[in-house]
Amino acid sequence: MIRRALESLALLYRVRSALQNRSAPVAAMASHRRAFYEKAWRDAAAHMGCSITALGSEIFEVRHGPHTIRVCLNYSPLDDSVTLRLAGQKPIVYRMLQDAGLPVPKHRAIDSLDLGAARRFLKAADTPIVVKPAYGTGAGAGVTTNITNGVQLTRAMAWSRGFCPETIVEEQVTGENYRLLYLDGKLVDCIVRRAPTLTGDGNASIRELVRRENALRVKVGMTVAQTTLWADLDMRNTLARLGKSLSTVPGKGEVVQVKNVINSNRADDNEAATSLVCKSVIDVGRHVVERLGVRLAGVDLITPDPSIGLAEAGGAIVDVNTTPGFYYHYLKKGGEFRAAVAVLQTVLGDVSEVRAASG
Numbered sequence: 001m002i003r004r005a006l007e008s009l010a011l012l013y014r015v016r017s018a019l020q021n022r023s024a025p026v027a028a029m030a031s032h033r034r035a036f037y038e039k040a041w042r043d044a045a046a047h048m049g050c051s052i053t054a055l056g057s058e059i060f061e062v063r064h065g066p067h068t069i070r071v072c073l074n075y076s077p078l079d080d081s082v083t084l085r086l087a088g089q090k091p092i093v094y095r096m097l098q099d100a101g102l103p104v105p106k107h108r109a110i111d112s113l114d115l116g117a118a119r120r121f122l123k124a125a126d127t128p129i130v131v132k133p134a135y136g137t138g139a140g141a142g143v144t145t146n147i148t149n150g151v152q153l154t155r156a157m158a159w160s161r162g163f164c165p166e167t168i169v170e171e172q173v174t175g176e177n178y179r180l181l182y183l184d185g186k187l188v189d190c191i192v193r194r195a196p197t198l199t200g201d202g203n204a205s206i207r208e209l210v211r212r213e214n215a216l217r218v219k220v221g222m223t224v225a226q227t228t229l230w231a232d233l234d235m236r237n238t239l240a241r242l243g244k245s246l247s248t249v250p251g252k253g254e255v256v257q258v259k260n261v262i263n264s265n266r267a268d269d270n271e272a273a274t275s276l277v278c279k280s281v282i283d284v285g286r287h288v289v290e291r292l293g294v295r296l297a298g299v300d301l302i303t304p305d306p307s308i309g310l311a312e313a314g315g316a317i318v319d320v321n322t323t324p325g326f327y328y329h330y331l332k333k334g335g336e337f338r339a340a341v342a343v344l345q346t347v348l349g350d351v352s353e354v355r356a357a358s359g
Contacts, residue, residue, distance in 0.1 A: 003113045006154065010112075010161035017162060025218050025228045032221035033327075034058055037073045040326055044340035048348070064348050074323050076343045078295045087292055087322040089135045090168055100291050102284060103311045105318060107170035109134055112161040115154060121169045122153055128172045128241075131156035133164030138321070139227070140263035145172055146237035159233050173316045175304035177262050178273060179328055180285040181339070182297050183346060187282050189337035191328050192273040192306075195238075195257050196229060196265040200250025206239065206258065207231065207246040226327045227264045234261045267327075272334025273306070280309040288320060296343065298324030 020026060041060050045052035050064040059072045069077050079087075087093060091109035098104055106125075110117045112133075122129050131153070132143040142163035144156035160167045181189040198209040214228040229235070231246055238260045239245055250256050262269075285299040303315025310316065329337040 002115055006113050006115060006158050006161065009155070009158035013159050014162040020230060025214055028218045029221075029227055033226060034073070036222045036226075036327065036330075040330065040338070040340040041071055041344075044338065044344045047338075047341050048344055050344065050348075062344060062348075067348055069344075069347050071340075071343075074325050076296070077347055078343065079322055083292070083294055084322050087294055087297070087320050090132070090319075091134050091166070093292065093320055094168075096291055097288060097317060100287065102287060102291070103316045105130075105170040105173055105316045107168055109166060109168050112157055112165055112167040115157055118153055118157055118167070118169050119150060122147065122150075125171050127174070129153075130168075130170050130172050131160050132168050132170075133160050134166035134168050135164055137163045138323075139325070140234075140261040143261050144233040144237060145260035146234070146241045147172075148241075152233070152237055152240075155233055172260075173302040173314070173318065175302045175313070175315055176306075177318075178277065178281075178301050178303065178306060179324070180277070180282065180299045180301070181324060181329060181337070182285060182289045182294075182299065183342055184295050185286055185289060187274070187285065188342055189329050189339070190272070190274040190277050190282075191270050191332055192276065193262045193328060194265060194269040194271075195262055196259045196269065197255050197257050198250070200252060200254040200256065202252035203249065205247050205249050206244065206256065209250070210235075210246075210258070222327065223267060223331060225264065225266045226325070229258065229264050235259050267331035268333060270328050270332035272332055272337075277306045278308060281306055281315075284310050284317070288317060292320060292322075294320070294322050295346075296324065297322050 042052055045062050048064060050062050053061045055061055059070055061068060061070050094104045094107060108121050129147045130145045131147060142160045144159055147153050147156050157167060177193045179191045179193055180187055198206065198213060210229050210231060217225045217228055235258055238257060288299050289297045298321040299317060300319040301310060301315055301317045303310055303313045305313040326339040329339045
């Protein structure tokens with residue numbers, strides 16, 4: 001009976017998600033995203049003296065002398081399909097990293113209809129917990145944080161079920177979110193990504209502030225943010241932990257964190273952080289990409305203090321992205337890192353070396 005009810009709730013969430021994804025604001029942000037990547041690749045090609053041709057469906061062909069590669073949005077030829085599939089399987093990644101002695105959150109992979117196992121994990125946890133799909137998603141889809149009670153847990157399990165039949169439940173790590181970008185084992189950029197916030201005017205509810213913020217994002221595009229805000233479970237839980245709801249009217253000038261999942265933050269919520277991260281933390285990230293055998297990856301970790309070792313600070317690795325979005329690296333405080341240029345330089349260098357060796 002419980003499994004059937006959970007499946008029904010998951011179906012409802014899937015329908016809501018599908019309707020949301022077909023909405024005009026989401027379509028507008030998707031158009032902004034396509035334009036962003038086209039500009040990034042065209043600028044990178046121009047920087048390297050390459051020709052670039054649009055093939056359709058966001059696919060571009062880049063030519064440099066006799067060498068040709070194809071790119072699409074944040075996809076490039078750097079990593080093979082099996083490596084990408086491996087990195088997308090969170091339970092496997094966590095196990096591999098844990099076996100290598102690298103810090104990951106205390107967690108358990110379970111069937112997304114196994115509410116009993118999820119409840120037992122919540123009861124034993126020392127912190128609020130996070131529920132997220134075990135594979136097949138990205139950009140924070142299906143993720144719910146700040147879960148402290150059974151009702152929140154049930155809804156979060158159903159939300160995750162809408163994306164994946166397997167779920168990870170894990171203890172929530174305290175601290176800020178850092179994205180360390182590695183290319184062939186070298187740290188090339190690091191960003192601290194802060195949670196989405198809204199500022200009150202003394203009159204509007206948080207629901208209305210979300211509506212206004214989304215209208216601005218749709219109008220201006222990626223220079224403000226890469227997605228719209230959605231009043232999902234993560235937003236509701238984050239507000240509840242602050243003693244607020246969507247109906248709350250923040251005071252004038254009051255800054256309210258509205259989500260814990262950072263993917264829908266603003267460009268100005270992201271800041272260059274390479275100088276803040278100690279060698280020990282950088283080494284941990286390098287061990288991650290070496291263990292998984294990936295060439296281009298964004299290693300996401302949460303820590304309260306990046307100036308000391310990750311385990312010592314109580315931090316953990318929370319995700320490894322093998323098709324990392326470029327947005328955070330271009331649009332951040334502290335200067336852009338042109339990821340598309342670095343990718344083209346690396347891939348075209350590989351092509352030249354391989355062809356020269358085989359010639």
